[in-house]
Amino acid sequence: MSAPTPQAEQAEQARQTEAAGGTEPPRLARTPDAAAAPVRIVHLGLGNFFRAHQAWYTMRAGDGWGIAAFTGRRPDVARTLAPQDGLYTLVERGPDGDDVGVVTSLSAVHAAGDQAAWLGYLRDPAVAVVTSTVTEAGYLRGHDGGLDAAHPDVAADVATLRRDPVAPVTTVPAKIVAGLLARQGADAGPITVLPCDNLPGNGAVVGRVVRDLAALVDPDLLPWIAENVDFASSMVDRITPDVAPGTAEIVERELGVVDASPVVTEPFSQWVVAGSFPAGRPRWEDAGVELVDDVEPYERRKLLLLNGAHSLMAYAGPILGHETVDAAFADERVRAWVEQLWDDAETDLDERVRARTPAYRQALRERFGNVRMSDVLGRIAADGSQKLPVRHVPVLLARRSAGEVSAGAVVGVAAWIAHLRGAGVPVRDVAADLWRERAAGEDEGAVARILASLAPELAEDAGLPEVHRAVLAQLRAFEQPEV
Ligand SMILES: NC(=O)c1ccc[n+]([C@@H]2O[C@H](COP(=O)([O-])OP(=O)(O)OC[C@H]3O[C@@H](n4cnc5c(N)ncnc54)[C@H](O)[C@@H]3O)[C@@H](O)[C@H]2O)c1
Numbered sequence: 001m002s003a004p005t006p007q008a009e010q011a012e013q014a015r016q017t018e019a020a021g022g023t024e025p026p027r028l029a030r031t032p033d034a035a036a037a038p039v040r041i042v043h044l045g046l047g048n049f050f051r052a053h054q055a056w057y058t059m060r061a062g063d064g065w066g067i068a069a070f071t072g073r074r075p076d077v078a079r080t081l082a083p084q085d086g087l088y089t090l091v092e093r094g095p096d097g098d099d100v101g102v103v104t105s106l107s108a109v110h111a112a113g114d115q116a117a118w119l120g121y122l123r124d125p126a127v128a129v130v131t132s133t134v135t136e137a138g139y140l141r142g143h144d145g146g147l148d149a150a151h152p153d154v155a156a157d158v159a160t161l162r163r164d165p166v167a168p169v170t171t172v173p174a175k176i177v178a179g180l181l182a183r184q185g186a187d188a189g190p191i192t193v194l195p196c197d198n199l200p201g202n203g204a205v206v207g208r209v210v211r212d213l214a215a216l217v218d219p220d221l222l223p224w225i226a227e228n229v230d231f232a233s234s235m236v237d238r239i240t241p242d243v244a245p246g247t248a249e250i251v252e253r254e255l256g257v258v259d260a261s262p263v264v265t266e267p268f269s270q271w272v273v274a275g276s277f278p279a280g281r282p283r284w285e286d287a288g289v290e291l292v293d294d295v296e297p298y299e300r301r302k303l304l305l306l307n308g309a310h311s312l313m314a315y316a317g318p319i320l321g322h323e324t325v326d327a328a329f330a331d332e333r334v335r336a337w338v339e340q341l342w343d344d345a346e347t348d349l350d351e352r353v354r355a356r357t358p359a360y361r362q363a364l365r366e367r368f369g370n371v372r373m374s375d376v377l378g379r380i381a382a383d384g385s386q387k388l389p390v391r392h393v394p395v396l397l398a399r400r401s402a403g404e405v406s407a408g409a410v411v412g413v414a415a416w417i418a419h420l421r422g423a424g425v426p427v428r429d430v431a432a433d434l435w436r437e438r439a440a441g442e443d444e445g446a447v448a449r450i451l452a453s454l455a456p457e458l459a460e461d462a463g464l465p466e467v468h469r470a471v472l473a474q475l476r477a478f479e480q481p482e483v
């Protein structure tokens, strides 16, 4: 007989508590025969998505790789999960019901500021992989894609590490560099850095900012990095909304335990990974992960079709009075814009994925139409300045070079301009002031400034700015009156 799962044990405890006349269900906690696995992966960015995706895949790989996860900035999630021994519940929310289970792969949880623990893991030869989910903005890239060395937080971290390589730092590139310095010093061998954010070529992106920061701190680290660090890339997919109120009650009802921090996600999931993993990795393929030589075709399809449609809906949907993805997608006007965007984008997809695009689009229709997900558009709208360049701009540029206009991407950009001007959900963006300034004033100047800042060639011919202005005017007519 197989060992009881943590859920079964917890449910049994709950039954015993009730039988004994108690009323309080037990808190989620490890039982003696469900001990934490040894830490071999370190994760940065203990957010909902990581918990719905990489941690879940690693548990399902089933070969005993434990994860030590650090919060990105605030300590809250680590403080909440520590008393539960890193356990939490994942609610997989299908259109017809929930599947509720406990994720067991987090062996340790730490607050972002626990630099001593971070360095300790990186010095351990058993630790083979560093993963991250810290948002697009967390990698602190400048205009040319390299490190934004002038950013005050980056400059402060560089000064700190030059003074003392084990002192606490706050930015992601500096944490990775500090960790690699520690690993080099401990002679702990090679390692893989595997980013899991929605960024094209995310491995190369992180490799570049890490090398840039290393060059400023200690150029002697660069040859060691070249020899020992595998910057792997991945395409990650699983829509993971903010956790809706009432989720803990569902967990308590289903499993008979108290979970202070459950996560909700969709049944669909995909992870496509390319890397050499010189120090090893879990048998993720046993959990359904696709190991490939080149992630780019998958990444491009996902960013342009899924994330592109998401951004379009996040800015246009609230102007039409919608709060969630499913509500926006049920609106025929939005649906037509999204389908148009997909038509525009799919002509330029790599042939390795193009044949499967009809099925991919149908799956997206079903995923976006899942009314039980309640994926709030405000979550997706954040940091448009980081997202539009990789979601809509490639479509505009590709259609432009074919002598055409992407009507779908135009709606996305025009709706973003309207959003920057105050329509729809409030602006939350790392570069809010700069882009709000560009979007201000008369339509003509605003559209020209935004397009030129996104990609200079987009503002060059009259046609594209003109069509953006027309859509902007159309969206203005839809704006909901204040109540
Ligand atoms: N939620 C999804 O559906 C989804 C799906 C695929 C990929 N992702 C990727 O995962 C990332 C995280 O999404 P989430 O849903 O978990 O969000 P979340 O808000 O739950 O978690 C975000 C995490 O990133 C950290 N973070 C944010 N800004 C940071 C910064 N500047 N420096 C360091 N850490 C920072 C936070 O502290 C937190 O740990 C996204 O940006 C996206 O690239 C999300």
Ligand SMILES: O=P(O)(O)OC[C@@H](O)[C@@H](O)[C@H](O)[C@H](O)CO
Binding pocket: 136, 198, 236, 237, 238, 239, 240, 306, 307, 310, 311, 379, 380
């Ligand atoms: O997570 P972000 O902020 O990069 O983008 C918002 C959404 O488009 C995104 O989270 C999707 O839900 C996700 O990429 C689906 O896999």
